[in-house]
Amino acid sequence: MMKSMPRRTLLGAAGALVAMPAFADVISSAKMTASGGMVGGAATKKKPPYRIGFSNGFSGNTWRTEMLASLRNEASHHPEIKQLIVIDGQGSITKQVHDIQNLAAQEVDAILCIANSGTAVAPALRTANREGIVTVPFNLPVSGTEWTAYTGTDPSNKGYVLAKWLRGALNGEGKIIALGGIPGNSYTAAAWAGAQKAFAGSKIEVLAFKDAFWEEDKAKVVTADLLAAYPQIDGIWADGAQDGAGAELALLAAHRPLVPVTGDDYNGLLKLYARYHASEPKFDIAELSEPTWESVVALRLALKLLQGEQVPKETIITPQLITSANYSQYIKADLPDGVYVDTNLTEAQLKTLFG
């Protein structure tokens, strides 16, 4: 889901922030914020039908699978879309650059993109943009401004909100460990920077920050090691709930009490909470979603641009905060742990997807 992302620099760009209503048919009450002024209009208008290209940096995790299913589902409801071309970058930066160039060579009307590297794909998107192709990167930002529009969440704010929650859950005092994603990824870097702002001035002591690759098994192993070193761990900050779930599993294996933990909208942690919260009084959760329907927002932005409408340069999605108070609205008890619950797919679609 989140990979090789340069720290967001665009959020501070000029332009007043304007609150916008959420898309009405998305199963979410998320709000969106516009920044960077308006783009589009006659400059991006084209005659339908449209051919849309999507350069997916990689596939193979459940977030990407749901995101892609949402995109295909949305595209099928737009008769003005003649063709949706999806190309998988297979995690390769160079392949993705080549993929974008290929889409441009095919003269698609718009290119959507989740970048493996926000700096590496920027020139290819710039070239496509200059050729009159609408370019809409989403989920992970792309350097510069020579793309048409962008949408995604703000990892820095995510880290801040989750840390603020954890600080509150621990009454401003305690020892915590922090778990991040793939080493060196700037999504985690931004989230962790945000978290540290929220911890500042409190009596929260960060015992260790470790990369856990957003994988349950890695998080479990790393936490098991940390448990040996630190007899007291009062809370766990993680930007991905797979890490949070793995860490709690390590606590269980070590017969230690479960503690407050953060993450994103990973079903596995919700199921773990549902199973143990009654017997583990200190166990509490806060998940800030990374909506899999970002792809839907990106496609709709592209279509609006192609139809000559104006849209914000950046549309920042405010994610859902899932806690013990509302988790029952989100949990998918009959679906696998890997499901991301902030989705616009129906239960039936999810069941089909997860076989």
Add this chain to the structure above:
Amino acid sequence: MSVWTFLRRIGSVWIAVIALYLLSGLASPAMLTLHQLLNVLQVAAFLGVVSLGETFALLVAGIDLSVAGVVTMTNILATAFMGGHGGSVALGVAVPLAVAAIVGMINGLLVAIVGITPLIATLGSNAVLYGGALLYTGGAPHGGTQPGFAALGQGSVGGLPASMLIWFAIALACTVLLRHTVYGRRLYAIGANARAARFTGIAVRPILVSAYVASSLLAAMGGLLLTAYIGQPALGIGDQFLFTSIAAVVVGGTALTGGVGGVGGTVGGALLITELNSITDILRVSTGVQYLVQGSIIALSVLLYRSIDRARRTRETM
């Protein structure tokens, strides 16, 4: 007894394992607790079993880069067959092992019969396995493990981790196979010099194929233990073994050129790498430094073993 002879006899990796353990105890007393020792042994079992398989491939002067794909495929199939109501542990174990045997057979045939370089043949298999796992799951893996099976990765027997006991039992079986059977002696002979082995009447190709089958089967067993530990399907769960399984074998003294090394060293190698990860976790060392230390130790190990080998050759020519 010379230093080199002593090192060879005991297996220098074990000296490193003990030294690192004591040093890490100085750095963090937590490492010396029985709980942490058992934790390291429990986690080392996954890499340990996969590395045992890699030992077979390296002993015949080959390499098996498909172990990562085999572990991932095992995890996906095992959880798919065990998960949900009516899930079957027997199928969840048997199907991945059967598929692994087929993968190993294909790898072996590509290397021994078709003549493709082991690196390329097994790298290709790895890509095919990952692609197959993606296709099979559609990117949305589902399933889980049964409680009884999970005990293999999470449970203990007499206070000792079950995964560790299984690892040691498999290592013992591999030791017997490699050191005390005709098959084992032939396998070493082929690794040392396949041409010479052929001239002595050894059927080289079947043994080469069997080494890759053993590698795949053991990778699948390691994958089953890891699946029992985590209880969930995860695409790419095997990626961690692509590098570390070879590292454990090389650090354990098995030569990349084949014919030299063995199970005892590989067990020590897997333990050393897990120990390293553990102590660097506890010391809050960054992942970058972890990789740096791992890479340096592998390079140093190769240099050390080359020195030992040269010393041996010098002594033999005197």
